Structures are given as structure tokens and as C-alpha cells.
Amino acid sequence: METSINPRRHAALLLFLLFLSSSAAAVSADMHVIGGNDHWAPNVNYTEWAAGEHFYLHDWLVFYYQPGYYSVIQVNETNYERCSEEDPINKYDRGRSYAMQLNETGHYYFISGGGYCWHGMKLSILVEPLPAPAPAPVPLSQSSAACRTGAWSAAAVAVAVLGFAAFVLGGV
Numbered sequence: 148m149e150t151s152i153n154p155r156r157h158a159a160l161l162l163f164l165l166f167l168s169s170s171a172a173a174v175s176a177d178m179h180v181i182g183g184n185d186h187w188a189p190n191v192n193y194t195e196w197a198a199g200e201h202f203y204l205h206d207w208l209v210f211y212y213q214p215g216y217y218s219v220i221q222v223n224e225t226n227y228e229r230c231s232e233e234d235p236i237n238k239y240d241r242g243r244s245y246a247m248q249l250n251e252t253g254h255y256y257f258i259s260g261g262g263y264c265w266h267g268m269k270l271s272i273l274v275e276p277l278p279a280p281a282p283a284p285v286p287l288s289q290s291s292a293a294c295r296t297g298a299w300s301a302a303a304v305a306v307a308v309l310g311f312a313a314f315v316l317g318g319v
């Protein structure tokens with residue numbers, strides 16, 4: 148029975164974990180807790196709060212609120228300005244929280260029912276497309292460097308996967 152950690156297997160495992168975490172980071176979506184520590188409640192300036200955030204496609208909004216008092220009503224721009232609950236796009240008022248994913252770019256408007264919109268419970272956000280993952284087409288003179296970078300990452304992935312396979316099989 149082997150008692151010490153084989154350094155090569157250890158390195159391979161580390162590489163593999165690094166590879167996993169970098170691919171996870173590439174698809175991560177942010178979660179925005181509305182109002183931060185103030186949550187979804189009266190007398191919070193949500194215009195100020197939203198100005199400090201960036202909302203991207205596939206991000207999540209989470210509204211935490213005191214049950215039985217407030218609601219989350221998605222409305223159009225006119226009804227946001229007027230604090231009107233007429234023809235809501237979506238309405239949620241059960242429990243103490245509501246989470247939704249931002250699956251479209253553009254403006255989203257939310258108000259609370261029960262007259263609390265007049266006490267500041269109104270939120271307008273702009274959802275932006277995901278930032279471009281890669282730079283624009285590479286000029287010819289730089290393409291060999293780009294190829295090398297691409298080949299290097301492919302090699303790193305191959306090494307990590309093979310290394311992990313060796314780690315698993317080596318344990319048998």
C-alpha cells in the first residue's frame with residue numbers, strides 16, 4: 148500500500164481541477180440580491196443601487212422581502228413610471244423570496260404592489276449582452292502567435308485529462 152502522494156499524480160490532479168474551475172468560470176452567471184443588505188423594502192433608492200451593478204444576460208435576480216407585505220410585479224415602462232399594477236407581465240407575492248433569471252437583454256421594470264411603489268419600491272434595470280469572449284479577428288501577422296496560444300491550451304487540456312486518467316487508473 149502506497150502511503151505518500153506521488154508528486155506527478157498530485158500535479159496532474161491539480162491541473163485537472165484548475166481546468167475544471169476555469170471552464171466553470173467561463174459559464175458563470177452572477178446573482179444580484181436586490182437592494183443588497185436592504186433587500187426589497189420601502190425607502191431604499193433602487194436607482195442608486197442598480198447604478199452600482201452590471202446586469203448581463205443569464206444573470207439572476209433575487210428579491211428577498213418581508214412575507215405578506217410586498218410583492219414583485221414586473222411591469223412595462225409606463226406602469227413603472229405610474230406605479231400602476233395594471234396588466235402585469237409577471238406577478239409574485241408568495242413566500243419571502245423570488246428568484247428569476249434574466250433571459251432577455253433590454254429593460255426590465257419591477258414595482259411592489261400594496262402602494263409600496265410610492266415608497267420607493269420600484270426598480271428599473273438594463274440587461275446587457277454577455278461581453279464578447281474573444282477578441283475580433285486576428286491580423287495575419289499575429290495569427291501564428293494565436294495558433295500557438297490555441298495549441299498550447301489544447302495541449303494543456305489534453306495533459307490535464309490524460310493526467311487525471313493516469314491518476315484514477317494509477318490508484319487501481
Ligand SMILES: *[C@@H]1O[C@H](CO)[C@@H](O)[C@H](O)[C@H]1NC(C)=O
Nearest residue numbers: 191192193194195196198267
Ligand atoms: C435616487 O437616487 C437618484 C440618483 O442619486 C436620484 O436622482 C433620485 O432622485 C433618488 N430618488 C429618490 C426617490 O430619492
Ligand SMILES: *[C@@H]1O[C@H](CO)[C@@H](O)[C@H](O)[C@H]1NC(C)=O
Nearest residue numbers: 222223224225226233234235
Ligand atoms: C404599458 O401597458 C399599459 C396598459 O397597462 C399601456 O397603456 C401602455 O401603453 C404600455 N406602455 C408601454 C411602454 O408599452
Ligand SMILES: *[C@@H]1O[C@H](CO)[C@@H](O)[C@H](O)[C@H]1NC(C)=O
Nearest residue numbers: 236237246247248249250251
Ligand atoms: C424568460 O423568462 C420568462 C419569465 O421567467 C419566461 O416566461 C419565458 O418563457 C422565458 N423565456 C425563455 C426564452 O426562456
